[in-house]
Amino acid sequence: MRNEATRSTGTPAHGNAPAESTQATPPTDPHHTGTLPHRGLRFLLARRPVLVRLALWSVLETGQTFLVGYGLARALDAGFLAGRSAIGLGWLGLAGIGVVVGAFGTGRVYRGVADLVEPLRDRLVERVVVRGVREGNGGALSGLTQQVELARDTFAGLVMVSRSFLFTAVGALAGLCSLDPLLLLVVAPPLLAGVSLFAATLRPLARRQETFLLADEALADGLGTVCPGLRDITAAGAEEQVAADTARLVDTEFRAARSLARWGVLRVAALAIGGQLPIVLLLATAPWLLGRGVTPGGLVGALAYVTQSLLPALQNLVHGLGTSGSRLTVVLRRLTPASTTPPPMPKPPAAPVPHVTSPPALTLTSVTFAYGTAGDPVLRDLTLALPQGAHLAVVGPSGIGKSTLTALAAGLLTPGHGMIRMYGRPVSETLAQRVLIPQEAYVFSGTVAENLGHLRPDPVPEAELLAAAEAVGMTALLKTLGGPDAPLDPSALSAGERQLIALTRAYLSYAPLALLDEATCHLDPEAEERAERAFAARERTGGALVVVAHRISSARRAGRVLVMDGRETALGTHDDLLRRSPLYRDLVGSWSSEPALALGDADRVDAVAGSGLAGDGRHVVAHGPVGQVQVPGDLRDGGPLGGQG
Numbered sequence: 001m002r003n004e005a006t007r008s009t010g011t012p013a014h015g016n017a018p019a020e021s022t023q024a025t026p027p028t029d030p031h032h033t034g035t036l037p038h039r040g041l042r043f044l045l046a047r048r049p050v051l052v053r054l055a056l057w058s059v060l061e062t063g064q065t066f067l068v069g070y071g072l073a074r075a076l077d078a079g080f081l082a083g084r085s086a087i088g089l090g091w092l093g094l095a096g097i098g099v100v101v102g103a104f105g106t107g108r109v110y111r112g113v114a115d116l117v118e119p120l121r122d123r124l125v126e127r128v129v130v131r132g133v134r135e136g137n138g139g140a141l142s143g144l145t146q147q148v149e150l151a152r153d154t155f156a157g158l159v160m161v162s163r164s165f166l167f168t169a170v171g172a173l174a175g176l177c178s179l180d181p182l183l184l185l186v187v188a189p190p191l192l193a194g195v196s197l198f199a200a201t202l203r204p205l206a207r208r209q210e211t212f213l214l215a216d217e218a219l220a221d222g223l224g225t226v227c228p229g230l231r232d233i234t235a236a237g238a239e240e241q242v243a244a245d246t247a248r249l250v251d252t253e254f255r256a257a258r259s260l261a262r263w264g265v266l267r268v269a270a271l272a273i274g275g276q277l278p279i280v281l282l283l284a285t286a287p288w289l290l291g292r293g294v295t296p297g298g299l300v301g302a303l304a305y306v307t308q309s310l311l312p313a314l315q316n317l318v319h320g321l322g323t324s325g326s327r328l329t330v331v332l333r334r335l336t337p338a339s340t341t342p343p344p345m346p347k348p349p350a351a352p353v354p355h356v357t358s359p360p361a362l363t364l365t366s367v368t369f370a371y372g373t374a375g376d377p378v379l380r381d382l383t384l385a386l387p388q389g390a391h392l393a394v395v396g397p398s399g400i401g402k403s404t405l406t407a408l409a410a411g412l413l414t415p416g417h418g419m420i421r422m423y424g425r426p427v428s429e430t431l432a433q434r435v436l437i438p439q440e441a442y443v444f445s446g447t448v449a450e451n452l453g454h455l456r457p458d459p460v461p462e463a464e465l466l467a468a469a470e471a472v473g474m475t476a477l478l479k480t481l482g483g484p485d486a487p488l489d490p491s492a493l494s495a496g497e498r499q500l501i502a503l504t505r506a507y508l509s510y511a512p513l514a515l516l517d518e519a520t521c522h523l524d525p526e527a528e529e530r531a532e533r534a535f536a537a538r539e540r541t542g543g544a545l546v547v548v549a550h551r552i553s554s555a556r557r558a559g560r561v562l563v564m565d566g567r568e569t570a571l572g573t574h575d576d577l578l579r580r581s582p583l584y585r586d587l588v589g590s591w592s593s594e595p596a597l598a599l600g601d602a603d604r605v606d607a608v609a610g611s612g613l614a615g616d617g618r619h620v621v622a623h624g625p626v627g628q629v630q631v632p633g634d635l636r637d638g639g640p641l642g643g644q645g
Contacts, residue, residue: 072297073300075088222245359388367381447484452469466484
């Protein structure tokens, strides 16, 4: 028999596969398959005409760069230093014309960049709409504004700076070679070393930039949860725990920022080596260069190439590609998942288990459930097998889906995806095999015996009724009420007394599977222990017990504990989970300081028989909904609850 719990976000406990969608899967788009670099390369190759136009217009920028240094060198050597000012001014004028022509080419480049960037924006918008509208992902729709615009602007900037550096470097290096190859020998090696160092830091910088952004978002989410609940935190005495959790988030972001800063130092070093070291080398080697035939104009032209062209272009490349490129990678990964069709989720290896012929008492297979088609799933791809005779405690933060789980297991809610089976059969066919006891116990007007025997088809013998009351711990209350035949006034009972009556009623039912959804939250720890032990020892063929726990003692008594926290689930014994589940350790540490739970379902589920269950004798529910409209002759005339299940 298998005991398996998968992450409630759809990720198995031993894997990282994405969740399986419950919506119709659109056809796979080849443009959205493969890794992000491969998809980017396919996107660019599909737009070769645009790239060709960009390259042709960028040639003018190469000519501008070439003329700036070469024209200055010729103006000095052939003009001003030779006493021919007109020639010098002519070369300067030619360099100025090159600047004008280059500016014209740059203007045409912007139009080409728009032809390249706008299709990317359209594709991102299409992807966001598909995820947001077709899959009901409301969070994805926020990408239509900031994230898509950020991706478009960043991509445009990257195209501009990378193109500018490439063609500027070609023009400057060609100019250096035309002036004198010795100048190229001085400038090219440090430039190549700086660019190589920068290229080597791109991937590590991108990873650390993404880590920093995720840590920053986690801290913002944590503070967004903590700040509105400061009063509750103080009332529960959880200040130290919340402070420790927040401190961990702050430390995580601090470590990510420090790691990013360390790699940022290499980016500064690359800029210094590739852009500033050539200036120092040209000045330091000036006597040697002049002694080997380099003209003064050539040396000045080389300095112009480095200071006016190469250094600014390298600065734009390092700052633009180093920072914006990392940000673009993060945004594109979020907006364009690798495929519209998630890969099949790998199954964890099955552990060797003893051969069991009887089916599990309860089996959930890839169960996903959400309130409404557009709501975020409360449970996603949850798989769980509960053997016959097992005692399972379900724990987790308030509102995480514990009551939803019991309502699904009881057949009161229908999963959007997956299968629930009880004793090997669909839960809809075995409703009489389970009894559900929520925390809001239902008691009706009538005798005590009628209330306790409501889930039995025939009157319960008094001896059996008294034995059940003794087992659950209701004997004292039974005497206080006046015995089994005494009339019962529901309004005169406390919440704890109502729970004792509902527990005894469920104990007397023939259903082998008992689901206690915080059904003892109004009892003291001793009474709770007695009731839970009574259900665990209840003699029913194939009996099993599921307890949504609100005290650590309930989890200690259970053979297995299921921890739910919205991102992942963990299944194991109390001692095992203390070792490997941080959330369980936190819950164990905070349980002792939590106040008693208020009435009401933390998961906003009224896990009780709805109106559609009235008159259906197969349903076994230990209470009815509070405030339910009552049919005549149901409650106040002392008669039985008539078919209510």
